[in-house]
Amino acid sequence: MPGIGTFEITYEDPHSKARLGRLWTAHGPVDTPVFMPVGTQATVKSMAPWELEAEDCQILLGNTYHLNVRPGMDVIEHFGGLHRFQDWKSAILTDSGGYQVFSLTKLRQMTSEGVWFQSHVDGTRMFMGPKESMGIQRILGSDIAMVFDECPPCPCTPEYACQAVERTLSWAAVCAEQPRAQGQLVFGIVQGGVYPQLRERCAKELLALGAFDGYAIGGVSVGEPEELIMPGVHMTVDILPRERPRYLMGVGQWWQMSESVAAGVDMFDCVMPTRLARHGTVFTRNGKYSVRAAGNRLDERPLEEGCSCMACRRFSRGYIRHLLNVSEILGVRLTALHNMHAYFDFISRMRASIREDRFGEFRAETARVYGPAPAE
């Protein structure tokens, strides 16, 4: 078995920058391109670990900020780390809390050393800087820790984006020096908003630290116009080293993933399959739709015809629509089960298309079904 942190590139697409790879972690291999379900609070909402295992899920996310608020590190330490706590045997990647700098803007204050958060649960003030974040991730024992970054919103001024890059870089340097859990990898994060020069500078200085096992593109899909996303991904990926895994944080629209893979991205995570499931929307090979729609009332077909997930094998749309309408827990469990299956199916079909030299077709088909609405 290759050493922890090894990233093997097993195939490169001659027609795009896509590649197939395998990243070795302390809890096994992760085959890329990969979709990582988000399990912020030590659970992928509404799903049991064995249901993810059934999808051959090799890696999950956890969240530093949220797990530090609840249950707190004393509990995690008591249970011997996040894997044991939630009984997840494969890899875990922990987000550093950098995204909460963005999503909890109203509840935090920036300083150059770190961020004061006011707990969204009980208002308690807590400080998180690069040291604190890495300290928590060490206790969590994740396989991949992310550096603590500042994820600025869009729109934001070039001056502010520049400041965020500077903070992210200085924090990254601190993160790189912190003690890690055994076998823990650490990824750097490129910020820079919609400003290519800033992204370039951030990427190059991160590389110069020479301390990271992989590189992430952060601050994407935080309010910027759709047409700015892909060019930014392309230019950033092009600076990152070929031999290290690349992770596009938070992005999960299907066509964005297939285009990003074509640009050379290896890893994705997104709340979309589970969140939309809870809100009654399901993904299929032919697009997404709302199960709650009136037209599904008497529909005896499964959520998606031909789908082999547990929800589709047994239940009708009409039944699942009913469960959602009466707020029965099983309803959102079934849509989540289906959406997660659809996401894994999507990624595995994408991998197969690369391997079989059909990736161009695959991208075209994905864009046709899931692409952004053509500009008016």
Add this chain to the structure above:
RNA sequence: GGUGGGGUAGCGAAGUGGCCAACCGCAUCAGACUGUAAAUCUGACCUCUAUGAGUUCGAUGGUUCGAAUCCAUCCCCCACCA
């Protein structure tokens, strides 16, 4: 039979002379969700040829410049007493 209370849009429920096409909740319908403060949020919800018009608050008639709101009669429901 007597006494008291009550009938408001799919349901529940405010409103007791003009600011009422009528608060609010539920249900229903549509849309949004991208490193999860999200089983959440936004909007629509009498009708129409719809930034305007028409018809509503048990029924009919009346008072009034103006009524869901006041008066009369009738119909129906509930409680208690016979």
